[in-house]
Amino acid sequence: MIKKIWAWIQRFSSPKHFYAISGKLIPWFAVPAFLLGIYGLYMGLFVAPTDYQQGESYRIIFIHVPAAWMSMFIYIVMAISAAIGLIWQIKLADMIAAASAPIGAWFTFLALVTGSLWGKPMWGAYWVWDARLTSELILLFLYFGYMALQSSIEDQRTADKASGLLVIVGVVNIPIIHYSVEWWNTLHQGATVAKFDKPSMHIDMLIPLLVMALAAKLFYAAIVLMRARNEVLYRERNRQWVRDLVKKL
Amino acid sequence: MNGSEFSWSEFFHMGGYAVFVWSSYGLALGIVLVNIVSPLIERKRVVKRVKRAIARDRHASQANNS
Amino acid sequence: MSMNKRSKRKLLVVMVLLGMALASVLALTAFEENLLYFYSPTMVKNGEAPSERKFRVGGLVVAGSVERATDSLLVKFDITDNAESMSVEYRGILPDLFREGQGIVAMGAFNGQNIFVADEVLAKHDENYMPPEVADALKAAEQQ
Numbered sequence: 506m507i508k509k510i511w512a513w514i515q516r517f518s519s520p521k522h523f524y525a526i527s528g529k530l531i532p533w534f535a536v537p538a539f540l541l542g543i544y545g546l547y548m549g550l551f552v553a554p555t556d557y558q559q560g561e562s563y564r565i566i567f568i569h570v571p572a573a574w575m576s577m578f579i580y581i582v583m584a585i586s587a588a589i590g591l592i593w594q595i596k597l598a599d600m601i602a603a604a605s606a607p608i609g610a611w612f613t614f615l616a617l618v619t620g621s622l623w624g625k626p627m628w629g630a631y632w633v634w635d636a637r638l639t640s641e642l643i644l645l646f647l648y649f650g651y652m653a654l655q656s657s658i659e660d661q662r663t664a665d666k667a668s669g670l671l672v673i674v675g676v677v678n679i680p681i682i683h684y685s686v687e688w689w690n691t692l693h694q695g696a697t698v699a700k701f702d703k704p705s706m707h708i709d710m711l712i713p714l715l716v717m718a719l720a721a722k723l724f725y726a727a728i729v730l731m732r733a734r735n736e737v738l739y740r741e742r743n744r745q746w747v748r749d750l751v752k753k754l
Numbered sequence: 755m756n757g758s759e760f761s762w763s764e765f766f767h768m769g770g771y772a773v774f775v776w777s778s779y780g781l782a783l784g785i786v787l788v789n790i791v792s793p794l795i796e797r798k799r800v801v802k803r804v805k806r807a808i809a810r811d812r813h814a815s816q817a818n819n820s
Numbered sequence: 821m822s823m824n825k826r827s828k829r830k831l832l833v834v835m836v837l838l839g840m841a842l843a844s845v846l847a848l849t850a851f852e853e854n855l856l857y858f859y860s861p862t863m864v865k866n867g868e869a870p871s872e873r874k875f876r877v878g879g880l881v882v883a884g885s886v887e888r889a890t891d892s893l894l895v896k897f898d899i900t901d902n903a904e905s906m907s908v909e910y911r912g913i914l915p916d917l918f919r920e921g922q923g924i925v926a927m928g929a930f931n932g933q934n935i936f937v938a939d940e941v942l943a944k945h946d947e948n949y950m951p952p953e954v955a956d957a958l959k960a961a962e963q964q
Contacts, residue, residue: 554951561769568782611785619778629915629942635857690857697947707950731793742804751804
């Protein structure tokens, strides 16, 4: 039974099979991402009411919070992929990890900059070294570290091993980011949505936030498939099927 | 936005936070575009590289045959 | 690939993870003091705040305590954690969210007269987001 499942996994995780399937999947993520993005922007900028405390400035939340969620979500996807690649030597998993890194780094960068642009008018400072902001900055460095290891090590298998190990070790940073606002006195406020009781946000503000978060997830799915396909073509460039395919392009 | 009549100038003004709000949204749009364009460019580069490798290998095999 | 090799690698991954987790817990415990972004008035009263260097205090601005100078940017106010309170003096531009009842974090040190002289005041807002009508309704309900 286990042997059968294993054979099935290996067949479906073959780069060739993935390349064919993913090409068809991309529009199924990209189109809903685009539509939800437009809807979320409309809801967030035109429908969501003004905040009682922060006025219009709080509208940065519709960019900032989805970006921050994505920065952590993509990291977890990367770490799981890297672990699968490391333990079971599934090449496709390493390619997914490599394809995720730049997207995750961009979302982390966006979360940091929009947070800074929100912090200046509300807190009075672009940047403070509290536990939340510092741990999110460390996340950006983990992404950079992964990409640096990937590009600096010539041998692909060694590169995947070294960078994969870094990402797996860095996972400890994820709960630190999430719980930093509870564990320590931070300037950053506590969680709004991810609480055990109901989220402390008006429903008309919560809906655009969740729509934007979903749009960001679908966007990531589409882009990571595009990037992973490039990884397949490059890493499997000596395979006959890739050569046959490229000749037709 | 405040329940009364909608005005575009008020909308762009963002209650005095226009600089902060619009640079956030602008940056997000820019990053989204970069993320879409860069894998497309990367794909062209990879295809070119593979094509070059195919050509190189063909030359090598022809040289061996002659 | 032999099963033995695979389980060895698995073990290595698990060991590295555990090692890193342990190291981070130790590091975080050691640095807890540095990670603590601000001290509350109660902590200050109990002498937990450093006396030889600048530090941050955080609390709610006491209603009716804000005094602004008419000829300069000097502001005096009290902050409280609902148990203890202390006086703060600041010269400069306050963040937009600064108001009575608002949480703030001030960086500075005590002068001779037991007044905390701040050279930076940051506003800390809560995690609640709602339109003003709802906030007013909640307030009215609370008062009843």
